[in-house]
Amino acid sequence: MTMPEAALQGLHSDNPSVRLRATMAVGTNPDKKFVGELIERCAVEPEFSVREMLTWALTRHPPSETVPRLVAELGSQRTQARSQALHTLSKIGDRRAFPAITETLLADADEEVARSAWRAAVALVPPGAEPALARVLATQLGRGARETQLSLSRALIALGEAMMPVLEAAMRHSDPGVRRHALATEQLSRDPEAGFEFAIGEATRIVALGPA
Template identity: 60%
Template structure:
């Protein structure tokens, strides 16, 4: 059964009441149109219904439209309410609040992305936190963020690992020392993930699966033979004068 969030509409206008009802309609296309309508004519009175709907909306496209509608409201009222959602017990509420922060793009919210969020037990929340942290982190905080994200290497399935690797690539070259250190560690899964990420960092056009394969191949060769292979590759790529 479709969950409809109970909303207090005592002080709302008749139009807002209709919009709130449409946001909880059974048909996802109706909910999508309602979110679009709310965003097209921003009304601070609909802040709470939008945030509450984000926490339970099952359709990805509707959720994304809800976040867009929230970005249309003044950030001075939206951001404090979104911050409260970051502490919600509902995983979707936390994940969607993080997603909305990335859409708003206010860098002052960077401090709200805590270590606990980056380490969240729920993969979807953690993946979203990694992405948002990279978007909002100030330049002088990139190294600390890289050091924290390294602790998540080797986590989860392919999609989770790909998300983390993309976060490292988006952070840039500052991440390479931390990744190199992890690649030399004893855990084979962590080391392979770190090596693959370094390959992606150096050549973002490399596919993730290809990078993982190459990382495991180099690991199988051993450090000395891998270094020799890398040296030969660099020589082959150097143009003759």
């Protein structure tokens, strides 16, 4: 059995250590015939460390081979396929993929997919498109638990000054959860060392006090 054939077989082993080694071998010796297998494995791989290695292996291949196939995965019915494709696109860094990160993906019902979409959009946004992206991201303020809210806050903060108009509008929103998240994001942008829990605590106190 040749090394490529052994690696392909290893990708489907029941042993995660074997899958990890096989993926590393593919990434070390990139060949475009592996791309489809790597992407398909991303959609079903249960082990985080192996998924990260799959992403690394894909980044070792030419974007011309990987990006179109990853973009196609964004329409998959499988949540992990969408999430992992977004994650891998963010690591490849080819801004030609940005238009494929639609408002639907940015508001995906699955929180892991949505979070992956936020990170990918911020990583790939072309110069000048930051304000429009900030407006879409702001529609998700108040969503989810702390981990999800922190992910969104980080994405907005990464957009720099483009986030300020939407945060200022969100601070006057009728929904107290949206106001609290917007206030916490603004606080975190000014004082990242304070941490998100402190920022949320301060925002909760301010919202509870109501209008001055």
